[in-house]
Amino acid sequence: MPLSPSPKALIPFVSVENMMRLVHHIGIEQMLVELTDAIEADFRRWPCFDKTPRIASHSREGVIELMPTSDGEIYGFKYVNGHPKNMAEGLQTVTAFGLLASVSTGYPVLLTEMTLLTALRTAATSAMAARHLAPKGVKAMAMIGNGAQAEFQALAMKAVLGIEEVRLYDIDPRATEKTAANLKESGLTVIPCKSAQAAIEGAGIITTCTADKQYATILTDNMVGAGVHINAIGGDCPGKTELHRDILLRADTFVEYPPQTRIEGEIQQMDADYPVTELWKVVLGEAEGRQDTRQITLFDSVGFAIEDFSALRYVRGKLEGSSFYQEIDIIADPDDPRDLFGMLQRART
Amino acid sequence: MPLSPSPKALIPFVSVENMMRLVHHIGIEQMLVELTDAIEADFRRWPCFDKTPRIASHSREGVIELMPTSDGEIYGFKYVNGHPKNMAEGLQTVTAFGLLASVSTGYPVLLTEMTLLTALRTAATSAMAARHLAPKGVKAMAMIGNGAQAEFQALAMKAVLGIEEVRLYDIDPRATEKTAANLKESGLTVIPCKSAQAAIEGAGIITTCTADKQYATILTDNMVGAGVHINAIGGDCPGKTELHRDILLRADTFVEYPPQTRIEGEIQQMDADYPVTELWKVVLGEAEGRQDTRQITLFDSVGFAIEDFSALRYVRGKLEGSSFYQEIDIIADPDDPRDLFGMLQRART
Numbered sequence: 001m002p003l004s005p006s007p008k009a010l011i012p013f014v015s016v017e018n019m020m021r022l023v024h025h026i027g028i029e030q031m032l033v034e035l036t037d038a039i040e041a042d043f044r045r046w047p048c049f050d051k052t053p054r055i056a057s058h059s060r061e062g063v064i065e066l067m068p069t070s071d072g073e074i075y076g077f078k079y080v081n082g083h084p085k086n087m088a089e090g091l092q093t094v095t096a097f098g099l100l101a102s103v104s105t106g107y108p109v110l111l112t113e114m115t116l117l118t119a120l121r122t123a124a125t126s127a128m129a130a131r132h133l134a135p136k137g138v139k140a141m142a143m144i145g146n147g148a149q150a151e152f153q154a155l156a157m158k159a160v161l162g163i164e165e166v167r168l169y170d171i172d173p174r175a176t177e178k179t180a181a182n183l184k185e186s187g188l189t190v191i192p193c194k195s196a197q198a199a200i201e202g203a204g205i206i207t208t209c210t211a212d213k214q215y216a217t218i219l220t221d222n223m224v225g226a227g228v229h230i231n232a233i234g235g236d237c238p239g240k241t242e243l244h245r246d247i248l249l250r251a252d253t254f255v256e257y258p259p260q261t262r263i264e265g266e267i268q269q270m271d272a273d274y275p276v277t278e279l280w281k282v283v284l285g286e287a288e289g290r291q292d293t294r295q296i297t298l299f300d301s302v303g304f305a306i307e308d309f310s311a312l313r314y315v316r317g318k319l320e321g322s323s324f325y326q327e328i329d330i331i332a333d334p335d336d337p338r339d340l341f342g343m344l345q346r347a348r349t
Numbered sequence: 350m351p352l353s354p355s356p357k358a359l360i361p362f363v364s365v366e367n368m369m370r371l372v373h374h375i376g377i378e379q380m381l382v383e384l385t386d387a388i389e390a391d392f393r394r395w396p397c398f399d400k401t402p403r404i405a406s407h408s409r410e411g412v413i414e415l416m417p418t419s420d421g422e423i424y425g426f427k428y429v430n431g432h433p434k435n436m437a438e439g440l441q442t443v444t445a446f447g448l449l450a451s452v453s454t455g456y457p458v459l460l461t462e463m464t465l466l467t468a469l470r471t472a473a474t475s476a477m478a479a480r481h482l483a484p485k486g487v488k489a490m491a492m493i494g495n496g497a498q499a500e501f502q503a504l505a506m507k508a509v510l511g512i513e514e515v516r517l518y519d520i521d522p523r524a525t526e527k528t529a530a531n532l533k534e535s536g537l538t539v540i541p542c543k544s545a546q547a548a549i550e551g552a553g554i555i556t557t558c559t560a561d562k563q564y565a566t567i568l569t570d571n572m573v574g575a576g577v578h579i580n581a582i583g584g585d586c587p588g589k590t591e592l593h594r595d596i597l598l599r600a601d602t603f604v605e606y607p608p609q610t611r612i613e614g615e616i617q618q619m620d621a622d623y624p625v626t627e628l629w630k631v632v633l634g635e636a637e638g639r640q641d642t643r644q645i646t647l648f649d650s651v652g653f654a655i656e657d658f659s660a661l662r663y664v665r666g667k668l669e670g671s672s673f674y675q676e677i678d679i680i681a682d683p684d685d686p687r688d689l690f691g692m693l694q695r696a697r698t
Contacts, residue, residue: 008440009365015678016358020696028693055404057419059452064424066415070406075413077428079448081455087686091357091454095680099428103408105440106430115681119689148683151690175687182690328677329364331444332464334497337436338524340468341500341531344377347369 010327012319014112022315022324023116029159032152035124035314036131036160042310043128046280048072049306053260056237061085063237069305075101076309078114082237084211093148093211094118100312107331110316114308119149121311122303123156126231130161130205132282132289133254133297134229138204139164144196144218145210145234146170146179151186153207153231154179158188161205165189169199197223207231208242221246226294233301237264243298245269251296254279254289256304265300276300359676361668363461371664371673372465378508381501384473385480385509388659392477395629397421398655402609405586410434412586418654424450425658427463431586433560442497442560443467449661456680459665463657468498470660471652472505475580479510479554481631481638482603482646483578487553488513493545493567494559494583495519495528500535502556502580503528507537510554514538518548546572556580557591570595575643582650586613592647594618600645603628603638605653614649625649 014022023031042049054067062083069076080096087093096114101107130138141163143150150168157163166188168176176192183190193199196218200206206228208218221244224230230251234242243266253276255261267274279299281287290297319325334343363371372380391398403416411432418425429445436442445463450456479487490512492499499517506512515537519525525541532539542548545567549555555577557567573579573596583591592615602625604610616623628648630636639646668674683692 013677013679016681017678017696019681020693023693024697050406052404055401055415055417057399057417057424057452059419059421061453062455064417064419064450064452064455066404066417066426068404068406068413068415070408070413072408075406077415079426079450079457081450083453083455086454089454090684090686091456092680092682092686092689095456097457097679101413101428101430103406103413104410104432105435105438106411106413106432107440107444108428108446113679113681116689116693147687148689178685178688178691182688182694328362329366330362330446330462331441332365332368332462333441336527337439337441338496339527339531340441340465340497342527344369344372344465345531347366348373 008107009329009331009333011108011330012110012325013328014315014325016113016116018324019113019116022318026318029155032120032124032127032156032159035120035311036128036156038314039121039124039307039310040128040283042306043280043283046306051257053257053263054305067305067308069309070103073103074313075103076312078305078308080114080118098308098312100316110312111328111330112312112315117311117315119152121307122149122233123152125301125307126153126207126233126299127156127160129254129279129299129301130157130229130231133299134161135204135227135290135293140167140203141205141207142167142169142199142203144169144199144206144208146175147209147211149209149233150179151182153209154183154188155186157205158186163205165191167191167193167199167203169193169196203228205229205231208234210234210242216242217244218242219247220244221250224296226296228296230296230298231301232266232298238268241266241269248298251298252277253298253300254282255300256302260304261300261302264302267300357456358678358680358682360457360679361459361674362677363664363674365462365465367673368462368465371667375667378504381469381473381476381505381508384469384660384663385477385505387663388470388473388656389477389632391655391659392629392632395655400606402612403654416654416657418658419452422452423662424452425661427654427657429463429467447657447661449665459661460677460679461661461664466660466664468501470656471498471582472501474650474656475502475556475582475648476505476509478603478628478648478650479506479578479580482648483510484553484576484639484642489516489552490554490556491516491518491548491552493518493548493555493557495524496558496560498558498582499528500531502558503532503537504535506554507535512554514540516540516542516548516552518542518545552577554578554580557583559583559591565591566593567591568596569593570599573645575645577645579645579647580650581615581647587617590615590618597647600647601626602647602649603631604649605651609653610649610651613651616649
């Protein structure tokens with residue numbers, strides 16, 4: 001009997017290598033722009049989606065999460081971990097993979113690495129929020145925390161908002177050196193700084209992306225001037241925050257999905273009814289974004305399943321007719337669907 | 350730059366083809382026996398596991414579910430769909446794949462097809478329950494619903510309990526023919542029957558496994574005599590049941606995880622505090638199983654994440670040094686874990 005699987009049994013798989021090829025084929029900045037638009041398009045139809053806080057399995061060392069969502073036609077989920085101590089062992093803090101499936105059949109239609117894709121979609125989500133919240137004509141940003149996410153953030157803000165200068169700070173100077181070296185030919189003016197205070201000087205966007213799994217104070221109230229946009233992406237699980245609560249009291253806070261953000265975001269420091277604005281309402285024009293030049297806007301970003309869904313659909317749309325995937329045989333598909341056992345029996349050689 | 354991924358980036362993937370090779374290498378009945386023991390071993394340490402009802406995404410046509418669990422060292426989850434209407438389109442009602450990961454790093458350590466493995470683990474779970482609940486010395490079983498699960502159920506009851514006769518019934522005679530043909534050389538006496546009533550005659554174990562997504566009455570009260578063990582596995586989602594509630598009132602009901610079974614199992618027909626016994630307590634000797642020869646025992650099985658975890662760990666244990674897997678490049682693993690961007694940049698050719 002031939003063992004070659006039926007076409008229905010095969011689904012496209014995008015390996016890390018193929019994802020890197022795809023990114024370079026499109027161009028990193030172009031892909032960040034397209035992802036920003038894809039995510040914004042899905043924020044515009046936010047009410048269509050099944051939404052649930054991610055399902056987290058916490059341990060002493062980190063967290064493993066499943067992030068599912070569906071728009072009624074396509075179902076998607078991401079597997080993602082967060083293990084701050086991994087870096088010391090030479091491992092990634094965050095790794096991920098994701099899947100899309102047809103809602104009408106339940107059959108998977110895409111499996112892909114998502115470590116790189118998560119870095120890209122996180123940066124694109126930041127840029128999408130900043131497009132609605134950052135001060136008009138902003139040219140400089142601060143990047144506090146120069147880990148795996150830093151360059152993607154800087155390039156997304158450049159490609160989408162026209163940022164020209166990025167001011168870097170990390171408690172580990174080697175991280176700043178790495179980021180500065182990687183951005184050398186980006187066209188950005190890169191300014192390594194010796195303190196967070198120095199980094200935020202003159203910056204209209206302040207992005208914090210640090211990985212300590214604990215309540216931390218990366219920014220204190222006196223450091224933050226009027227009119228800035230804070231893009232806080234490192235505080236993304238229970239017990240992990242980056243901003244002093246006094247900053248929150250001066251800012252207007254925008255979030256993805258309040259039930260998840262209240263557990264995981266900066267606002268876990270606040271009362272359960274602390275007022276926030278859902279970003280999708282701003283995107284749709286149903287709520288105000290930035291209203292004046294002295295306002296401090298805060299995007300308290302924790303990452304939500306719909307952003308992954310947008311990124312997965314975007315990647316899937318790029319695959320047809322391309323060489324950026326291989327097919328893997330992950331779905332048992334007997335000729336007679338009731339005859340799973342017969343398929344197994346006939347495979348005996 | 351070489352694009353070949355680092356060893357940390359590769360995880361073993363068991364395709365459908367390789368799963369079939371593995372099953373035949375071990376032998377189906379031997380594998381069912383070993384899986385039954387693996388699942389029983391994990392039921393014995395039930396309190397060690399993180400437990401949560403599966404996360405279901407329901408649509409008009411079916412359901413897509415994620416079933417995660419962890420024992421504190423290993424994390425596992427299964428993706429599984431249930432689409433009764435698929436069969437008419439030549440597709441499987443249930444397909445699945447699963448993953449194991451290290452809790453301490455969050456890195457995946459196994460990705461595998463689970464359509465076949467789910468059929469095997471479901472049959473092994475039924476056999477494990479019957480080992481504790483079925484009448485002593487039972488030789489005949491009825492199998493009502495002769496779909497993809499039927500042969501696996503029959504072989505598990507044969508291999509684990511010594512069942513000699515299987516009595517088949519399905520509303521579609523072709524399904525019964527298929528099952529009878531597949532079991533022809535199994536060593537079982539196979540008796541196709543023209544009604545459910547005829548099938549259960551003389552059977553000490555009655556297994557129901559039908560796929561209609563609705564309240565159905567596969568068995569009515571008058572059909573069920575004293576002393577039998579009912580293994581009800583088809584009623585496994587909200588609105589889907591197989592037994593008349595009067596049967597439940599005469600039976601002692603055993604379940605996997607009550608919060609999930611009350612939503613999905615036969616007992617969704619009963620009050621929220623309807624008394625049930627958790628099967629793991631019977632396995633551990635903390636609760637009574639079968640107590641007398643006239644008792645009707647009911648395993649109201651919906652399938653629980655720990656059974657998948659057991660099956661995934663079992664498969665993983667068989668892989669080392671074998672040829673039953675390939676490695677796939679799903680984890681981005683830069684040399685410097687903070688330098689994800691550098692890895693991407695260096696991959697540009």
